[in-house]
Amino acid sequence: MSRFRLAATGRPGSPRTLSVVVLAGLLSLPLVAPLAGAFTLEEFQFSDPARAEEFKRLTEELRCLVCQNESLAGSQADLAQDLREEVYRLLQSGKSRQEVIDFLVERYGDFVLYDPPLKPSTYPLWFGPLLLAGVGGLFLFLTLRNKREAREQELSAEEQQRLRALLADDSTPTKDKA
Amino acid sequence: MGKTLKFLIPLALFAGLVALLFFGLGTDPRKVPSPLVGKPAPTFSLPALGDPGRTVSNADLLGQVSLVNVWASWCYSCRAEHAQLMRLARELKEVQILGLNWKDTEADAKQMLRASGDPYRVSAFDPDNRAGIHWGVYGAPETFLVDSEGRICYKKIGPVEPGTWETELAPTIDLTTKKCKESRS
Numbered sequence: 534m535s536r537f538r539l540a541a542t543g544r545p546g547s548p549r550t551l552s553v554v555v556l557a558g559l560l561s562l563p564l565v566a567p568l569a570g571a572f573t574l575e576e577f578q579f580s581d582p583a584r585a586e587e588f589k590r591l592t593e594e595l596r597c598l599v600c601q602n603e604s605l606a607g608s609q610a611d612l613a614q615d616l617r618e619e620v621y622r623l624l625q626s627g628k629s630r631q632e633v634i635d636f637l638v639e640r641y642g643d644f645v646l647y648d649p650p651l652k653p654s655t656y657p658l659w660f661g662p663l664l665l666a667g668v669g670g671l672f673l674f675l676t677l678r679n680k681r682e683a684r685e686q687e688l689s690a691e692e693q694q695r696l697r698a699l700l701a702d703d704s705t706p707t708k709d710k711a
Numbered sequence: 712m713g714k715t716l717k718f719l720i721p722l723a724l725f726a727g728l729v730a731l732l733f734f735g736l737g738t739d740p741r742k743v744p745s746p747l748v749g750k751p752a753p754t755f756s757l758p759a760l761g762d763p764g765r766t767v768s769n770a771d772l773l774g775q776v777s778l779v780n781v782w783a784s785w786c787y788s789c790r791a792e793h794a795q796l797m798r799l800a801r802e803l804k805e806v807q808i809l810g811l812n813w814k815d816t817e818a819d820a821k822q823m824l825r826a827s828g829d830p831y832r833v834s835a836f837d838p839d840n841r842a843g844i845h846w847g848v849y850g851a852p853e854t855f856l857v858d859s860e861g862r863i864c865y866k867k868i869g870p871v872e873p874g875t876w877e878t879e880l881a882p883t884i885d886l887t888t889k890k891c892k893e894s895r896s
Contacts, residue, residue: 598849598850599849601740601741611814615840615844619844638746640846641743641745641746641849642743642744642745642746642847644743
């Protein structure tokens with residue numbers, strides 16, 4: 534995904550050049566694919582392994598705003614690279630995990646978090662599914678209870694009598710000839 | 712509970728779901744609301760495009776209403792909105808338009824302004840997204856409406872179209888006091 538908002542193509546180039554580039558890209562894909570996921574994080578070197586681990590965790594938990602279903606660690610978008618660099622700078626300057634998260638939320642909103650905080654505006658998000666499950670469960674319970682009640686209903690004395698009469702009478706004309 | 716009423720419950724639930732999904736059709740998930748709206752504009756200080764000796768900073772926002780337009784020559788939507796910015800620069804005497812030239816090269820940016828006109832009082836040059844990150848920019852074009860005290864009244868994501876100023880931007884600012892309207896902040 535690119536940083537372009539509406540246009541899917543890059544800098545102006547003739548369609549022909551573009552198709553050649555695309556074709557070349559497709560043909561070389563099997564060669565490049567195994568490397569594609571790895572190269573973006575390699576360049577960020579930390580002397581402290583704990584910081585390196587924190588960087589990895591953070592970029593996986595933060596969401597890229599351009600490719601909205603990708604984390605900062607996984608996105609190839611230009612903006613994701615800028616934000617990775619910013620996270621790297623912040624961590625290198627001694628900022629804590631929470632300070633980095635606050636920095637990004639202040640500028641981009643809760644949207645950058647894959648794990649949104651619990652607050653009034655996110656109540657529907659957190660409790661909506663529980664509420665739905667509760668309503669569904671209640672509905673199921675009521676339906677099942679009604680069914681059982683209907684089954685357990687006893688016959689009245691009059692009906693009992695009629696039932697016995699029907700069972701006892703073998704020569705009744707309503708009986709099938711088969 | 713009557714039989715008819717019971718029968719109507721699933722229908723009502725279904726209608727509610729349809730309404731929700733229909734509402735969802737009209738919203739664009741790519742438009743992420745900015746937490747900066749209603750807050751002072753982030754601190755920035757950048758060289759001016761084509762005039763590295765001049766610095767563009769928050770001081771340029773004070774005293775009058777500004778539109779801060781994030782643009783780049785490689786961005787097709789920016790080219791598309793350019794004519795609208797030219798029109799606003801002509802028609803809105805009480806509003807200055809400042810550019811934030813974003814992740815661009817100086818030569819390409821100047822070429823675009825030469826070719827299609829320059830609506831900006833000045834453009835800040837930000838090739839490395841230094842100020843962009845602080846402004847929460849995640850694509851171009853984006854346009855911020857900033858009041859005379861440097862507070863952000865509104866953020867328009869995507870190109871400025873005919874009518875965008877009138878229907879989206881103008882209602883968030885009081886042009887006589889030059890301040891954001893509180894209800895929209």
